[in-house]
Amino acid sequence: xxxxxxxxxxxxxxxxxxxxxxxxxDDTSPKNLLITAETGEYLFVSxxxxxxxxxxxxxxxxxxxxxxxxxxxxxxxxxxxPIAEIAAQYRSRKEFLFGGPAxxxxxxxxxCNHTCQYCQVSxxxxxxxxxxxxxxxASHAVNRLFESPSPVLTVEFQGGEPLLAFDRIRxxxxxxxxxxxxxxxxxxxxxxxxxxHLTDEILDFSKTHGIQFSTSLDGPAFLHNANRxxxxxxxxxxxxxxxxxxxxxxxxxxxxxxxxxxxxxxxxPYAIIDEYVQQGFNSIALRPLxxxxxxxxxxxxxxxxxxxxxxxxxxxxAYLIRINxxxxxLSEGYTSLLLNNVLTPFSSGYVDxxxxxxxxxxxxxxNYDGDVYPSDEARMLLEMGEDGLRLGYVTQPLQELLxxxxxELLLSAGVAEALPGCSDCAxxxxxxxxxxxxxxxxxxxxxxxxxSTFCQKNSELLTHLFRLLRDGDDDTQRVLLSWxxxxxxxxxxxxxxxx
Amino acid sequence: xxxxxxxxxxxxxxxxxxxxxxxxxxxxxxxxLISRQGDALYLVxxxxxxxxxxxxxxxxxxxxxxxxxxxxxxxxxxxxxETSGLRELLAGVALREAGV
Numbered sequence: 051x052x053x054x055x056x057x058x059x060x061x062x063x064x065x066x067x068x069x070x071x072x073x074x075x076d077d078t079s080p081k082n083l084l085i086t087a088e089t090g091e092y093l094f095v096s097x098x099x100x101x102x103x104x105x106x107x108x109x110x111x112x113x114x115x116x117x118x119x120x121x122x123x124x125x126x127x128x129x130x131x132p133i134a135e136i137a138a139q140y141r142s143r144k145e146f147l148f149g150g151p152a153x154x155x156x157x158x159x160x161x162c163n164h165t166c167q168y169c170q171v172s173x174x175x176x177x178x179x180x181x182x183x184x185x186x187x188a189s190h191a192v193n194r195l196f197e198s199p200s201p202v203l204t205v206e207f208q209g210g211e212p213l214l215a216f217d218r219i220r221x222x223x224x225x226x227x228x229x230x231x232x233x234x235x236x237x238x239x240x241x242x243x244x245x246x247h248l249t250d251e252i253l254d255f256s257k258t259h260g261i262q263f264s265t266s267l268d269g270p271a272f273l274h275n276a277n278r279x280x281x282x283x284x285x286x287x288x289x290x291x292x293x294x295x296x297x298x299x300x301x302x303x304x305x306x307x308x309x310x311x312x313x314x315x316x317x318x319p320y321a322i323i324d325e326y327v328q329q330g331f332n333s334i335a336l337r338p339l340x341x342x343x344x345x346x347x348x349x350x351x352x353x354x355x356x357x358x359x360x361x362x363x364x365x366x367x368a369y370l371i372r373i374n375x376x377x378x379x380l381s382e383g384y385t386s387l388l389l390n391n392v393l394t395p396f397s398s399g400y401v402d403x404x405x406x407x408x409x410x411x412x413x414x415x416x417n418y419d420g421d422v423y424p425s426d427e428a429r430m431l432l433e434m435g436e437d438g439l440r441l442g443y444v445t446q447p448l449q450e451l452l453x454x455x456x457x458e459l460l461l462s463a464g465v466a467e468a469l470p471g472c473s474d475c476a477x478x479x480x481x482x483x484x485x486x487x488x489x490x491x492x493x494x495x496x497x498x499x500x501x502s503t504f505c506q507k508n509s510e511l512l513t514h515l516f517r518l519l520r521d522g523d524d525d526t527q528r529v530l531l532s533w534x535x536x537x538x539x540x541x542x543x544x545x546x547x548x549x
Numbered sequence: 550x551x552x553x554x555x556x557x558x559x560x561x562x563x564x565x566x567x568x569x570x571x572x573x574x575x576x577x578x579x580x581x582l583i584s585r586q587g588d589a590l591y592l593v594x595x596x597x598x599x600x601x602x603x604x605x606x607x608x609x610x611x612x613x614x615x616x617x618x619x620x621x622x623x624x625x626x627x628x629x630x631e632t633s634g635l636r637e638l639l640a641g642v643a644l645r646e647a648g649v
Contacts, residue, residue, distance in 0.1 A: 069632040069639070071625070088639060104628060133635075133642060140643035147644060467636075470573060474625050500577040 064106065065115075065124040068132065072100060073476035075513055084516055089139040089395065090479035091121035094520050142395045143479070146404060146412055149200035151448075153401065155415040155426055156191060156222060157208050158183045159215035163246060164285065166278050182215050183418040190444040191416040192225045196233055197448035198414075206240045206264075208426065210418075213247035223259050240264055244278075244285065245292020245305075253299045263296050265289055267307040267329065269315060269322035277312055293329065308335045308383075311362070313354045319366040327378055335383030336366055338507070340430070356503040360510045367514075374529040379538035388515055389534045391480035401425065403482040403508075407464025410441065410457045420444045422451055424460060427486045439486065460485050463495035471499025477512045552608045556592040556615060560585070563619050567626055568592060571618040579611055 072085045081094035085103075095103070095114070102108050103123070108115050118124045122139075125132045146152070160181035183191075195203060205226060207219050223239055230237055239261040255261070267289060268274040274286040282288075296305040307329075309315070309322060326334045338359045370382055390398040401408030410424030421440050423429045428439035441454040463485040466472040472481070487504050488497030499505045518526055532542045558568060565583070568590050572581035582593040594611055606614070 067628060067631045069636045070628065072621075074621070088636060100624075104624060133638065137639050137642035140639050144644060474570065474622070498573075498576070500574065 064128075065108070065110070065119075065126050067104065068122050068125055068136070070123050071474060071476040071478065073513070075517065077517070079521065081520070084476050084513075085123065086476040086479055087122045088479065089122060089136055090143055090391065091123075092392070092476075092516075093117060093121060093123070094516075139395050143397055146397055146399055146408070147406065149202070150198040150452075151410070151412055151414045152198065152200040152202055152399075153204045153206065153413040154191070154195045154198075155206050155208055155413065156183070156188070156212075156219075157210070157415065157418045157429065158188075158212045158218040158222075160210040160418055161214045162209055162211040163214075164211070164244065164278050164280055181210065181418055183218050183416070184420070185218070185221055187416070187418075187420040187444050188218055188222050189225060190420070192222060192229065194414065194416070194422070194444060194448050194451070195226065196229055196235075200235070202236045202238075204238045204240060206242060208242050211244055211247060212241055213243050213245075213252060216247075216252055220255060223255070223261070227259060238262065243292075244289055245296065246280075246285070246288045248292050248295055253295065256296075256304075257300055261300075262303075263292075263300075263305045265293065265305060265307050266310060267293075267325065267331075268309055268311075269318060270325045273315055273318060273322070276314060277310065290329065297330075302330070306333060307331055308337060310337055311339065311359070316354055316358060316362045319362055320369055323366060323369055323373070323380070327373065327380055332379050333381050333383055333386070334370075336363055337384075340427070356506045360507065363511065364514060371526055371529045374532065374539060375525050377539070379532070381533035381536070384511065385515060385530075386533045386536075388480060388512060389530055392512070392515065392519070393534055401482075402484050402487070402504075403480070405464065405466035405478070405481070405483050407460050407483050407485055409464075409486055410452065410454075410460055411464075414441075414448075414451070416444055422446075424456060425486060427490070431486070431490060436489075439489075459495065463488070469496060469499070471502075471505065475499075475509075477509060480512055481508050551596055553593065553595045554608045554612065556594060556612065558590040558592065558619070560588050560590050563590065563623055564626070565590060567619060567622040570622045570625075571615060574618055574622075575614065578606060579615070581615070 069088045070085050072083050075082045075084055075094075079094070080096050083095050083097060083100050084092060085095055085100065086092045099114060103118065108118070108124075115124075119126070122132060122136050195205065205222070207222075209215075212219060219241065226237060226239075239259055240263070241256075241261060242264045245263060245265050256263075266278070268277045271286040274289070275283055278285040280288075293305045293307070307326070315322060322336075323334060338356070339353055367382060367385060370380060374380065387398040387400045387403065390396065391403060397404065399412075401413050404412060408425070409428060413425050415423040415426055415429050417423060417429055417432075420443055421432075422442055422444055423432070423439060424441055431439060439456055441451045441456050463469070464483040466478050466481055466483040469483060472478050472483070475481070484504050485495035485497075488502060489495045491503060492498065492501065497504075515530075518530065522530070528539060528542060532539050535542060565585070568583050572583060572592070575581065576597060578597050580595045580597045584591045584593070592615065594608075594615065596606060596611075
C-alpha cells in the first residue's frame with residue numbers, strides 16, 4: 051500500500067535531474083556504469099537503472115532514489131532547492147582557486163653532479179658558471195611570493211642540485227622568515243635534493259627553519275646507480291647516507307622520496323617496493339618518465355608505453371596492498387591523491403590534477419636567470435628550446451605576471467570540464483587538464499584525448515581505483531582508507547560497535 | 550585486412566553533435582568521416598591505424614562499438630538538455646569571488 055502511494059506521489063511531485071556524467075566500466079559486474087555528480091559524488095548503477103533514472107521511472111523512497119537524492123544526482127523541485135548546498139561543495143572542491151599561487155619553486159642553480167639520462171630539467175656541469183640565481187633575483191622572488199594572497203605557502207628549492215647553491219637557499223629562507231614575522235602565513239620549506247652535499251651546517255639551518263627534504267630513490271642499488279650515474283658510481287650509497295643523516299637530525303618524517311621509472315625499472319616492481327620498506331619509508335611515488343628535458347631525447351632507450359607503465363603500476367599496487375594487509379604501512383602517492391579526489395569533498399591540491407589548470411594559477415617558478423614560469427614543466431620545455439611559456443621577469447609585480455598572455459592561453463586550454471573528450475567524461479571531477487603536458491607531447495595545449503597519455507594514465511588508474519572501491523574485499527578497502535587517512539591499519543578505527 | 554563500412558543515421562534521432570562526439574571518442578581505433586545528405590548522416594568507417602590494434606576489430610565489432618557510443622552520447626545529450634544552464638549556474642555561484 052505504502053509503495054503504491056509512494057509511486058503515485060513520485061509521479062505527482064516528480065524529480066528533476068541535476069548535471070551528471072556516466073562511464074561504462076566495461077566489465078561483467080551488474081553495476082558496470084559509474085555515474086558522477088558535478089561535485090564528485092558517485093554511484094555504480096546498472097544499465098537499466100541509468101535508463102530509469104533519465105526516463106523519470108524511479109520510484110520515490112527506494113534505496114536507489116534516496117541515494118541519488120542524497121548524492122545530488124536528482125532533486126525534487128517542489129521540496130527543496132539544492133543549488134546553495136551543491137555550490138558550497140563545488141567551491142570546496144575548487145578551493146585552490148581562491149588563494150592565488152601557493153607553490154613557489156626556486157631554481158637556485160642548474161649545476162649538478164649527476165648525469166642522469168632521463169633528467170627532466172637539463173643541468174650544468176658542477177663547476178659551471180652563470181647557472182646560479184643571483185642574490186638580487188632571489189630577493190625579488192621573495193617579494194613575488196608575498197604578493198600572493200595565499201595564507202598557506204610552500205617554498206620549494208630545485209635545481210640542478212640546489213644544495214650546491216646553499217648560500218642562496220639560506221638567503222631566501224632568512225628573508226622569507228623575516229618577512230613572515232609580520233605576514234603570519236603558514237610556510238613550508240622543501241629542498242629537492244640528491245642529499246649528496248649535506249653538511250652539518252645545512253642540517254643545523256634546516257632544523258632551525260623546519261626545512262623538509264625530498265629526494266629520489268629509484269630502487270635498490272643496481273637500479274638507482276644505473277639510472278643516476280655519478281663519477282664515483284655511488285649515488286645510491288650517498289643518497290641513503292643522506293636520508294639517514296636527515297632522519298637522525300630532523301626526525302623520521304623530514305625526508306621523503308620519489309621514484310623515477312625507466313624501462314629497466316618496470317621489470318622490478320617488487321624490488322623497488324621492498325627497497326622502500328627496507329629503508330623505512332611510509333610512502334612511495336611510482337612516477338612515469340616525463341616528456342621533458344633530456345628524458346625526451348633518451349626516450350628511445352629509457353621510455354616505455356603508457357600501457358606498459360599501467361601494467362607495472364597495477365602489479366605494484368596489488369603488491370603494496372598485500373604488504374599493507376600484512377602489517378607494513380607503505381602508501382602509494384598517486385593513488386592517495388586520487389583517493390582524496392574521489393572520497394573527500396576537497397581537491398588534493400596536486401597541480402597536475404587541477405581544473406582550472408594548476409600551472410600559473412597555483413604555481414610559480416623562479417628560474418635561476420630571473421625568468422618566471424607557470425610551472426616546473428614549462429621551465430623544462432625551455433630547456434628543450436621552447437620559451438613561449440615564460441610569464442615574465444622576476445622584477446615584475448605578481449599581478450602583472452598573472453596578467454601575462456601565457457596565463458590566458460593556459461586557462462583557455464585548462465578547464466577540463468570544457469575540453470573536448472573531457473566535458474562528457476565521468477572522471478572529470480577527479481582529473482585535470484594539464485595543457486603543458488599536452489603541448490609537450492602533442493604540440494597543442496588542448497591536445498586530443500583519444501591520443502593523450504595523460505588521459506590514458508588517469509582514466510585507467512581512476513577506473514582501476516573505482517573497481518577496487520566497488521569490488522575490493524574489506525581488507526583492500528581498509529588499506530585504501532588507511533592511505534587516505536595517512537594512518538597505519540592498526541591505527542585505523544574499525545567501523546561499527548566494537549564492544 | 551582492412552575494410553570500410555557505412556552507417557546511415559536519422560538525424561532526428563542522432564544529431565550531428567552526437568555523431569561528432571562518437572567519432573572523436575573512437576578516433577584512436579576507428580576513422581569516421583561524417584557527411585550529411587538530407588535528413589540523414591552518413592558515417593564512413595575505416596580502421597584508424599594498424600599500429601593501434603584496429604586491425605583486430607572487425608567491421609561487425611566496429612558497428613557494435615559505434616552504435617553503443619552513439620547511444621551513450623545521445624543519452625548524455627538528453628541529460629545535458631534537461632540540466633541545461635545548471636552547471637554554469639553552479640560554477641557561477643561557487644566561484645563568484647575567484648575571478649576565473
